[in-house]
Amino acid sequence: MVDYSKFLADRTKYMKASEIRELLKLAEQGNVISFAGGLPDPATFPKEKLSKIAARVIEEQGDMALQYGPTLGVTQFRNILKQFMRRNNVKVNDNDDVIVTTGSQESLYLIGKVFVDPGDYVLVEAPTYLAALNVFRQFGAKFASAPVDENGMKVDVLEERAKKLIKEGARIKLIYTIPTCQNPSGVTMSRERRKHLLELAEELDLLVVEDDPYSFFSFKPVDAEPLKTMDKSGRVIYLSTLSKILSPGMRIGWTLANSEIIRSLELAKQAVDLHTPNLTQYIAMEAIKEGVIDEGIERAKKLYKEKRDIMLEALEKYFPEGSSWTRPIGGLFIFAYLPKGIDTKKLLPEAVKRGVAYVPGQSFFAEGGGENTLRLNFSYPPIDLIEEGIKRLGNFFKEVLNK
């Protein structure tokens, strides 16, 4: 037999499977109340309308929708996305362009591929989106992070760290941030800190990657513009996705940035997958045009707000003294901090045995720490099981603390 391992390229060292992912895969199957995933509630999928749209698109525009398409994405769809962003207060400059990607995961990947050389620093929130860390890590990035509080990333801490790094000769390329309803913490960056972040990027000549999957359904108005809108010099690369507001299974993400940047991403994408499926782009385009997404956002907001409220109440009721958690104004996640000494990663297998799952917070911290934290998703679990799940979890943690 062939020894396959001898053929592997060096970079596969970045590609180890996550034990937690494997464990959580199992949890999804059993009789477990799972707060672990990041899935939208399928009740928000506009099945009936999408079904009609899909049928019509294939029948009437099938010659295009089923054929090869441009690497940048379907031209009309890119224009519709620009309108959609403008309606949502995202500034689209004249010299900006849009590339459609296979989920915003691919946007992240292409940005890593185009901009990150081994040893380059990426500045991030602590905690931040795990899959972004993994992508940048694959391209050899190092990280410097700043903690978040209820006003988002502490930009003053970031500034200090960044300036120290530069003095030491480090090369910083990007700031990666999810300013609104962040994953995993749920917090939203204040207007002042956004301003400060952009000034810092300006001063140090850095690019800013603004990942924005959640702002479309914040439960109350966000008292700040997107970084893309506040940016004056074209250094913000804005990404978003239809995964949370229409359907993740369609894998429609996009990047908006200066057209020079988009051109680089296009060349990178050509080799990766030639283009994102035309068919899903055509369906998504009609869904936006016909207002299906706008309606859906309104309905999802109501549902998720209710679920969030139930989870917050249950946390209050059942979580041990000395815990704290974020109170997100939108998004899908609450992040909880347990008393020091509790290790949520070690406790996960036992929690799953007791019928409740979560994501241990540790892996969201680029530079370590967070052993006592966990991420709780409120969008996916059935509304009538949220209290019971948090109760199980709270009781379990109390038990551990009282041992």
Added chain:
Amino acid sequence: MVDYSKFLADRTKYMKASEIRELLKLAEQGNVISFAGGLPDPATFPKEKLSKIAARVIEEQGDMALQYGPTLGVTQFRNILKQFMRRNNVKVNDNDDVIVTTGSQESLYLIGKVFVDPGDYVLVEAPTYLAALNVFRQFGAKFASAPVDENGMKVDVLEERAKKLIKEGARIKLIYTIPTCQNPSGVTMSRERRKHLLELAEELDLLVVEDDPYSFFSFKPVDAEPLKTMDKSGRVIYLSTLSKILSPGMRIGWTLANSEIIRSLELAKQAVDLHTPNLTQYIAMEAIKEGVIDEGIERAKKLYKEKRDIMLEALEKYFPEGSSWTRPIGGLFIFAYLPKGIDTKKLLPEAVKRGVAYVPGQSFFAEGGGENTLRLNFSYPPIDLIEEGIKRLGNFFKEVLNK
């Protein structure tokens, strides 16, 4: 303003835009008969049936089809693909597995990502598929190639080159081949050469990447099994796609190989795009189950055979003396060799002006050469324009030769 170029990673040097691609993009728009693309005829798209399938899938299975899915692909679909391959004489071993990719372009990309380190050699046909060369090149591959004749790749030449390289200390990782109805040449590898190729891979302990988008519609039975079927030690990585036999715009490709290899590709894919759209997988699954693809293949065969015949006749009639061309038993392409001294790349702009486009053959040769060659696609151009296009081209080349 920001100087974006200073942020680019080193590897972007592999990402220069192709002038030819730009020129051909223009050609597609004007009043030009184009033999340049590699597109299926949209008349082969089963629009009516797919329209019904799409509507039903979203209505009845929308909770799954619109939701996130596994990185490997939808489990039932992967099983259906295994059955589909078995029906098409592709051997699926018990310890094999399948990963669904966003077009087979992504299969190629993931293979490059997982297996190719800078300086590794990949052995290829001359000419071979340009996009495969570009992917492997991005990961720093070097190439050694062997010419094709009417029996496919000259494996004895490849053997000699490979052994010489190994003596010189080179590290060879993969043989990349399109054995049946090759792109761009249209030729099919004989049974004997396939046997020889596998023996060589065995002797030198190499992996073999068998790219097989075209064998499903060869116009007469291929007198040979797929390499995957002849392989005895699990060293063949088999890729295929629904792009030519159902719809390229759905971007459904896949890789079949030993499950250890598939596991590596899965880990690589996680970072790239998380997973291929569920929706298109569900639609494709139903299309296979209901026989839509099998029927489509039969209809496409008839249409493409007719188009090929017209092109071959026209070549006979109009191409200059001293030219030769392949006579493919299937696929989408004919490859032509003009008298030495003609440079098809230099002539392309003038050809486009005269209302006909092709792909200059040069870039399909990994190690240079092929200046006098061109690739002609017969699947896409309208049937009644093929003769006229070849006439324009033949007359133009004759004119150049008589100067």
